[in-house]
Structure formats: structure tokens, C-alpha cells
Amino acid sequence: MSNQPFGARLRAAMDTRGPLCVGIDPHAHLLAAWDLPDDPDGLASFTYGVVDALADRVAVFKPQSAFFERFGSAGIAVLEEATIRLREAGALVIIDAKRGDIGSTMDGYAAAYLAEKAPLACDALTVSPYLGFGSLQPAIDVARESGAGLFVLALTSNPEGPQFQSARTVDGPTVAGAVLDGLRSLNADADGLGSFGAVVGATIKPTDEVLDINGPLLAPGLGAQGGTAEGLAAVFGSAVRNVVPSSSREILGAGPSAGALQDAADRANDAFRTVLGY
Numbered sequence: 001m002s003n004q005p006f007g008a009r010l011r012a013a014m015d016t017r018g019p020l021c022v023g024i025d026p027h028a029h030l031l032a033a034w035d036l037p038d039d040p041d042g043l044a045s046f047t048y049g050v051v052d053a054l055a056d057r058v059a060v061f062k063p064q065s066a067f068f069e070r071f072g073s074a075g076i077a078v079l080e081e082a083t084i085r086l087r088e089a090g091a092l093v094i095i096d097a098k099r100g101d102i103g104s105t106m107d108g109y110a111a112a113y114l115a116e117k118a119p120l121a122c123d124a125l126t127v128s129p130y131l132g133f134g135s136l137q138p139a140i141d142v143a144r145e146s147g148a149g150l151f152v153l154a155l156t157s158n159p160e161g162p163q164f165q166s167a168r169t170v171d172g173p174t175v176a177g178a179v180l181d182g183l184r185s186l187n188a189d190a191d192g193l194g195s196f197g198a199v200v201g202a203t204i205k206p207t208d209e210v211l212d213i214n215g216p217l218l219a220p221g222l223g224a225q226g227g228t229a230e231g232l233a234a235v236f237g238s239a240v241r242n243v244v245p246s247s248s249r250e251i252l253g254a255g256p257s258a259g260a261l262q263d264a265a266d267r268a269n270d271a272f273r274t275v276l277g278y
């Protein structure tokens with residue numbers, strides 16, 4: 001990993017290549033649409049097809065761990081290799097695994113994904129604060145040390161999210177508000193964009209929560225889940241410049257032709273550039 005912290009590397013990558021994050025979600029139906037078998041070979045052809053087409057023009061990729069895990073160790077090997085290839089091409093990789101556990105187990109996840117020589121070393125990892133924001137501390141410590149980033153679930157894109165995320169904590173703020181407050185504190189000493197981000201779905205209703213955390217806001221939910229580029233300004237307000245718009249099925253569905261994937265990514269990037277003020 002470079003000496004620069006994740007937030008600085010993310011800002012530079014988005015300024016250079018545009019803000020789009022392409023989600024790599026090898027759903028069974030997408031493998032079928034690409035005329036590939038639903039097995040580890042199909043997974044590898046699909047994933048490396050996306051990598052070969054887009055690694056040198058898109059700033060950020062977000063492989064969804066679930067779709068690699070479903071093929072066991074062979075699937076994890078593809079995730080590992082894809083992450084290496086993407087990073088060698090100058091792209092940043094956020095592994096979307098939504099890890100979260102007691103602190104001592106978070107040490108294990110940090111060793112798997114965030115440490116400098118981790119087997120699945122990535123630029124950032126999605127984590128869940130369900131066990132309490134403080135339970136994430138081991139991951140925060142390792143990320144600070146290695147220069148990696150974290151994205152903590154705050155206001156997720158699914159309709160069930162508000163059931164817990166809008167509930168009040170014993171201290172007063174909502175659960176999402178407490179997560180955002182924790183992230184703001186972590187980013188307080190950052191020079192530029194901080195490395196500790198929130199997941200805030202592009203589908204959520206405009207919110208009273210203060211989204212300005214001086215860190216990145218990963219926004220899934222675009223395309224297949226109904227979120228739109230135009231809707232981002234209303235959701236994110238003054239924090240819109242820190243949004244990392246993430247789209248999976250909508251981009252991947254353009255394949256398998258490399259040219260069609262590139263056109264889809266370029267079109268999305270252009271739309272996000274305009275809306276996010278690049």
C-alpha cells in the first residue's frame with residue numbers, strides 16, 4: 001500500500017478517473033447472461049472480463065464478497081487475484097464484506113483485509129457497527145497503521161434499514177447519527193478527505209442526519225435499486241462532493257463486450273461528474 005492514507009488516495013483517484021465505483025457482483029443470472037457457467041471458471045471469466053475492460057479507466061471497484069464466497073476457496077482465490085490486478089492497474093478496491101464482531105475477532109478481520117501484508121489486502125473494507133462503534137477499534141487501528149480505509153454502514157439502501165438505523169440510542173442520536181458522529185471524530189485530524197467513510201444509500205430519503213463527516217460517503221443503490229445520479233444532490237446536500245457513487249448490476253449488465261462495459265462506465269462517470277461537481 002502507498003504511504004498516503006486511503007482518503008487522500010481516493011480523492012486523487014476520483015479527481016483523475018471520475019467518481020464512479022463499479023461493483024463487481026457476479027450474480028448467477030449475470031453469469032448466465034454472459035453465457036458463462038455458474039462455477040469457479042465462469043466466475044473467473046466474468047470477474048477478469050470486468051477487470052480487463054475497466055481496471056485502467058475506473059477509479060474504484062467494490063467486489064461483493066458474497067458472490068465469491070459462494071464458490072468456496074476457488075471463489076476467494078478469484079477475489080484475491082482480481083484485487084491484485086485492479087490495484088496493479090492503479091484502481092482502488094473496496095471489498096464489500098460488511099464484517100463486524102467483538103473487538104478481539106475484529107483483529108482477525110483486520111489481519112485478513114487491512115494489514116499491509118494481508119492475504120486479501122484491499123484499500124478499504126465495509127464493516128458493520130451492529131456490535132457497537134467501539135467494537136470496530138481494532139480494524140480502525142490496523143487501517144490507520146497500513147493506510148487502508150473503512151466504510152461503516154450508516155444509512156443503507158435497503159428498505160428495511162430504517163428499522164434499526166433510525167432508532168434512538170441511549171445517548172440520544174439515532175443509530176445512524178451515532179455512527180456518523182463516530183466517523184466525524186475519526187476524520188477530525190485528516191489532512192483533506194478522511195479515510196473513515198460511511199455507507200449511505202443513494203435510495204434513502206433526504207435526511208436530517210449530518211452527512212458531513214470529512215470522509216467519503218459510499219453510495220450504493222444506484223440503477224437496479226432505483227437511485228439516480230440526479231437524486232444524489234437532494235440526498236447528500238453539502239456533502240455531495242464526498243460521495244463515491246457505486247453501481248453494480250446496471251454496469252455489469254452491459255457486458256460481456258469490453259466496449260459495451262466501457263461505454264456504460266463512461267456514461268455513468270460523466271453523469272456523476274456533472275452532478276457531484278467535478
Ligand SMILES: O=c1ccn([C@@H]2O[C@H](COP(=O)(O)O)[C@@H](O)[C@H]2O)c(=O)[nH]1
Binds near residue numbers: 220225246
Ligand atoms: O446499503 C447498502 C450497502 C451495500 N450494498 C451493496 O452494493 C451492491 C449494490 O448492487 P446493485 O446491483 O448496484 O444494486 C451490492 O453488492 C450490495 O450488497 C447495497 O446495495 N446497499
